[in-house]
Amino acid sequence: xxxxxxxxxxxxxxxxxxxxxxxxxxxxxxxxxxxxxxxxxxxxxxxxxxxxxxxxxxxxxxxxxxxxxxxxxxxxxxxxxxxxxxxxxxxxxxxxxxxxxxxxxxxxxxxxxxxxxxxxxxxxxxxxxxxxxxxxxxxxxxxxxxxxxxxxxxxxxxxxxxxxxxxxxxxxxxxxxxxxxxxxxxxxxxxxxxxxxxxxxxxxxxxxxxxxxxxxxxxxxxxxxxxxxxxxxxxxxxxxxxxxxxxxxxxxxxxxxxxxxxxxxxxxxxxxxxxxxxxxxxxxxxxxxxxxxxxxxxxxxxxxxxxxxxxxxxxxxxxxxxxxxxxxxxxxxxxxxxxxxxxxxxxxxxxxxxxxxxxxxxxxxxxxxxxxxxxxxxxxxxxxxxxxxxxxxxxxxxxxxxxxxxxxxxxxxxxxxxxxxxxxxxxxxxxxxxxxxxxxxxxxxxxxxxxxxxxxxxxxxxxxxxxxxxxxxxxxxxxxxxxxxxxxxxxxxxxxxxxxxxxxxxxxxxxxxxxxxxxxxxxxxxxxxxxxxxxxxxxxxxxxxxxxxxxxxxxxxxxxxxxxxxxxxxxxxxxxxxxxxxxxxxxxxxxxxxxxxxxxxxxxxxxxxxxxxxxxxxxxxxxxxxxxxxxxxxxxxxxxxxxxxxxxxxxxxxxxxxxxxxxxxxxxxxxxxxxxxxxxxxxxxxxxxxxxxxxxxxxxxxxxxxxxxxxxxxxxxxxxxxxxxxxxxxxxxxxxxxxxxxxxxx
Numbered sequence: 001x002x003x004x005x006x007x008x009x010x011x012x013x014x015x016x017x018x019x020x021x022x023x024x025x026x027x028x029x030x031x032x033x034x035x036x037x038x039x040x041x042x043x044x045x046x047x048x049x050x051x052x053x054x055x056x057x058x059x060x061x062x063x064x065x066x067x068x069x070x071x072x073x074x075x076x077x078x079x080x081x082x083x084x085x086x087x088x089x090x091x092x093x094x095x096x097x098x099x100x101x102x103x104x105x106x107x108x109x110x111x112x113x114x115x116x117x118x119x120x121x122x123x124x125x126x127x128x129x130x131x132x133x134x135x136x137x138x139x140x141x142x143x144x145x146x147x148x149x150x151x152x153x154x155x156x157x158x159x160x161x162x163x164x165x166x167x168x169x170x171x172x173x174x175x176x177x178x179x180x181x182x183x184x185x186x187x188x189x190x191x192x193x194x195x196x197x198x199x200x201x202x203x204x205x206x207x208x209x210x211x212x213x214x215x216x217x218x219x220x221x222x223x224x225x226x227x228x229x230x231x232x233x234x235x236x237x238x239x240x241x242x243x244x245x246x247x248x249x250x251x252x253x254x255x256x257x258x259x260x261x262x263x264x265x266x267x268x269x270x271x272x273x274x275x276x277x278x279x280x281x282x283x284x285x286x287x288x289x290x291x292x293x294x295x296x297x298x299x300x301x302x303x304x305x306x307x308x309x310x311x312x313x314x315x316x317x318x319x320x321x322x323x324x325x326x327x328x329x330x331x332x333x334x335x336x337x338x339x340x341x342x343x344x345x346x347x348x349x350x351x352x353x354x355x356x357x358x359x360x361x362x363x364x365x366x367x368x369x370x371x372x373x374x375x376x377x378x379x380x381x382x383x384x385x386x387x388x389x390x391x392x393x394x395x396x397x398x399x400x401x402x403x404x405x406x407x408x409x410x411x412x413x414x415x416x417x418x419x420x421x422x423x424x425x426x427x428x429x430x431x432x433x434x435x436x437x438x439x440x441x442x443x444x445x446x447x448x449x450x451x452x453x454x455x456x457x458x459x460x461x462x463x464x465x466x467x468x469x470x471x472x473x474x475x476x477x478x479x480x481x482x483x484x485x486x487x488x489x490x491x492x493x494x495x496x497x498x499x500x501x502x503x504x505x506x507x508x509x510x511x512x513x514x515x516x517x518x519x520x521x522x523x524x525x526x527x528x529x530x531x532x533x534x535x536x537x538x539x540x541x542x543x544x545x546x547x548x549x550x551x552x553x554x555x556x557x558x559x560x561x562x563x564x565x566x567x568x569x570x571x572x573x574x575x576x577x578x579x580x581x582x583x584x585x586x587x588x589x590x591x592x593x594x595x596x597x598x599x600x601x602x603x604x605x606x607x608x609x610x611x612x613x614x615x616x617x618x619x620x621x622x623x624x625x626x627x628x629x630x631x632x633x634x635x636x637x638x639x640x641x642x643x644x645x646x647x648x649x650x651x652x653x654x655x656x657x658x659x660x661x662x663x664x665x666x667x668x669x670x671x672x673x674x675x676x677x678x679x680x681x682x683x684x685x686x687x688x689x690x691x692x693x694x695x696x697x698x699x700x701x702x703x704x705x706x707x708x709x710x711x712x713x714x715x716x717x718x719x720x721x722x723x724x725x726x727x728x729x730x731x732x733x734x735x736x737x738x739x740x741x742x743x744x745x746x
Contacts, residue, residue, distance in 0.1 A: 019217060020242040023233035023252035025226070027294060028119040030236060030250050031063065032243065035079075035114050038063040042243070044250075046234040050103070050118055052096050055237050063116070068093040068100075075107055079114060089297050092118050104297035108247050115243075117250050119297050142309050149313050155321075158314050159190035162284065167192045170270065170295050170303065172286035176200060179282045183207065186283075197289075209260070219280050220246050222273035223304045226253050228292035229261050229268065249297065268293040270300070272307040276315050284310075326486050330493055332360050337497040351375055358438070361426055361490060365439035372433075380439050381417035389415060390437065394429050401429045402491045407479045424480025426487060428495045436494075440480035592633050594741050599627040599673070602638055603662060610645065617649055619658045627664040628671040631740040632718045640714040643707040644675040644734050652677025652732065670720065670739040678731040687724050711736065 024030045029050040032042035039062050047055045051066055064072050071093050078090065090105035103118045145165040152158035159177035167175040174193040178186045184207030188200045210218075218224065233252040236243060245251040261269060266287045274282035284307060295303070336356055339349065350357065350368050354377035358366055365378035367386045374383055381389065392412055393403050405411045405425045423442035429435040552560060603623050607614075614621055630637065641662075648660045657678035664673040682690065691712045711734075715722040719739040726732035 017242070018213060018254045019246045019251070020244060021233075021252045021254070022236045022239075022242050022245075024117075024236065024248070024250040025228075025252055026231050026234045027227045027292075028117055028250040030248065031058075031116045031118070032236070033063055033114040033116065035109065035112065038075075038114060041113065042236050042238065042240065044234040045237050051094060059238070066094060068095075075105070075116065078107055079109065089301050094118075106249055106297060110247060111244050113243075115245075115248060117248060119249070120294065121296050121298075142306050145306070146309065146313055149310070149317070152317065155314065155318055156190055158317060160192065162310050162314070163190050163192040166272070166284055166286065166303070166306070169306075170286055170299065172268075172270065172288050172293060173197065173290070174200070174287040176285045176287075177282065178205075178285045180280065184212075186210065214257075215280050217246060218271070218273045218283065219275055219278055221249075222275060222307060223249075223300050224269075224271045225249065225295060225300060226258075226261065226269045227294050229253075229258050229266065231292070249300070265289060267291050270295055270303070272303050274307055274311040274314075276311065281315070282311070322486055326489055329360060329486065329490050332356070333490060333493050333497060336360060337494075347373065347375065351377075354378065357436075360494065361438040361487060362440075363426065363438035364441045365420075365422060367437040367439070369433060369435055369437075378439070379420055379422055379441055380437075381420050381422055385415070385417045386437065389425065390427070390435075393425075393427050394432075402488070402495055403427045404483045404488060404491070406482050409478045422480075423478055424483065426483055426491055428491055428498070430495065430498050436498075440483075442477065443479060443481045592635055594632060594743055595634055596629055596631050597634050597637060598629055599637075599664065599671075600625065602634070603627070603641060606638060606642060606645070610642075613649065617653070617658075619649060619653065619660055621645070621660045622662070624661075624663045627662075627673070628666045630671050630718075630738050631743070632738060633741075636714045636717060637738070640711045640736060641673075641675070643711050644736075647707055647734070648675060648677040648679075648732075652679035657731075667737055670718075670737065672735060672737040674733050674735045676731060676733040681728045681730045682724060682726040682732050683728055687726065690724070691722065708734075 024044045024046075026046050026049075028044075029047060030044040031040055033040050039060065040058055043055050043058045045055055047053055047058045051058060058066075063075075067075070071091065074090055090107065092103040092105040093100050094103065095101075102121060104121045105116060105118050107114065107116045109115070145161060148161045148165075149158045152161060159179075163175040163177050166172075174191060174197055176188045177190040179189045180186050186205045186207075186209070188203050188205075191199065191201045193199065264287075266289060268288040268291070270286040272284040272286075273280055274284065284303075336353070339353065347368070347370055354366050358364070358378060363378075365380035366376070367380055368375040369386075369390060374386060376383065376386065380386060389408065389412070392415065393405075403425075404427070407423060408415055408417075408425055409423070421441045422439045424440040426438040426440075427435065428437075600623075607621050607623065610621070645660060652658075652660060659678050661676045662673065663676070664671055666672075691708045712722055715736050715738065718741060720737045722734070722736045724732055724734050
């Protein structure tokens, strides 16, 4: 071997450029060629084993000098496509001493070169196409497996089926289904093995066993074969800039990894990546113990495709299981939010339903923080500890609204809740001091490791692989049951629903504040107007009572009758005013039910009731046909129209025209109606005032000044607006615009 060799120790496995070793495994030959004419520029040092030529005799010659014509054409055709390296293996024919020997080949382009790899096949005398064997193997490997996986009810069952099929197809002594956890460590969740071997199922392996740099390569090159851990790698010559061998099947293995395999007693391995997008979520890890074991290129191509199909099938099964669980728990969230959304007092509702909330997050304890108040239920820390945890988790640096801890003590070392068995927390913040904490008790468990995960042994100034793989049991304390991805989804769902509820409550509060402000103004105006308008009849009554006393003393019967008549009229006016005020005060409090109203029927019925009055006062009332319907409170809308018509009867007459006309049209979300008269009209200065309580432009009329204020209040009840369009001498058109109210409005 050349004096240039692979390093024997590493300061860190992560620092090794394992994609650029410039060495190959010796069961195959690697050729590096110019892309324009396929002249060989570099070759692995074992060239003579395959071409009967020393490396220096190969370099500088064209590939066509070593391949049969049909092989050269197939290679050229392959290189002109964008097909992945493992989609179309080649058959390579090499003539040696008058005999043709057949190899499997893989080719791809990298670093501006064409890289061709030639591998020994099972029977070098058979000229069949490698691609044909690959397709045959693929269907044989996948057809039965997929059917069995579809019948599996758990991930472990599906993983075991996969291992069985892979072992039967490849002939390895052991095949393991290796699943990566979120923290990077791996677990063997299933295996199929030779009967005399100890089981690795259930064992965990630290993340350092497969460094991130290796995981990235597993994603880019989904199958990795180590044919013989004892074989001496062949160097690529001549020396030069290191070649990117990411996609090379023959790429030599890190000595760090070789030593790791030797420490495990493994003679040969193969791994197949399980990938979703760019995420390596698992491996099919194959081990052989009784010497080298070669899985030919065509079979490895089938294994790659098998890994892709199995990965998709199992991930779909896992997603389906998670989706069903998520749907069931989302239904619980929806039911709970529906209850909370109609609650007038959220604190009391939560205190009535703590167990329902706990079941949503599968928690053991609940804390509900609402401004200064705190409610605890189930297994929780103390009040003070809960507030401390909330403050720590949501400090000024944390903008997240959902935080999850499997181990509170690991995240906050100084936090040690006394008197409770709490270990994990899922925290949902809706505002600075408003939200939930769901707690889980400590869940003590034992994790079985394939050797002490901290068992790396230093060697000189570098690092060597751990050499003990005896089962090592770790007792895990201070952790709760892990919060799953479904738990996290449920937390987001709950947070979104709670924020919508908070926004709804905020909008309602703002609306109530606006209504309260309006009510205050209305009460002030009402108090002023009542004191003024009710005081006027009382002053009249008081004055005429004094006059009546004098007339009774003098015995003047005519004056007595006049005084009694004036008192009676004042009392009558006060009675009408009180009745109107009573009706006005009931608007919005005594509403009836919301109905879809046929306005044509409503107005025609009202016209019939007012017909005698219309005729006696010399008015005609016309109503446009097919007025748009409206959804609201029928009695209130009828009263609004009646008041507008009465207003027109009082003020809308002129010597030339005593008509009243009602029209309507659809508007956004409702309808707009107009009641027009042809009287003297209203000056612009007074058009807003007339809708206020007790405002009358003509004091000689008998009205109380409550009618148009009543219309305003009814329109506001229907979330609408009202107004008047008029000019002196041109009549007045009073309009109301109403919105359709929802039938379920409370």
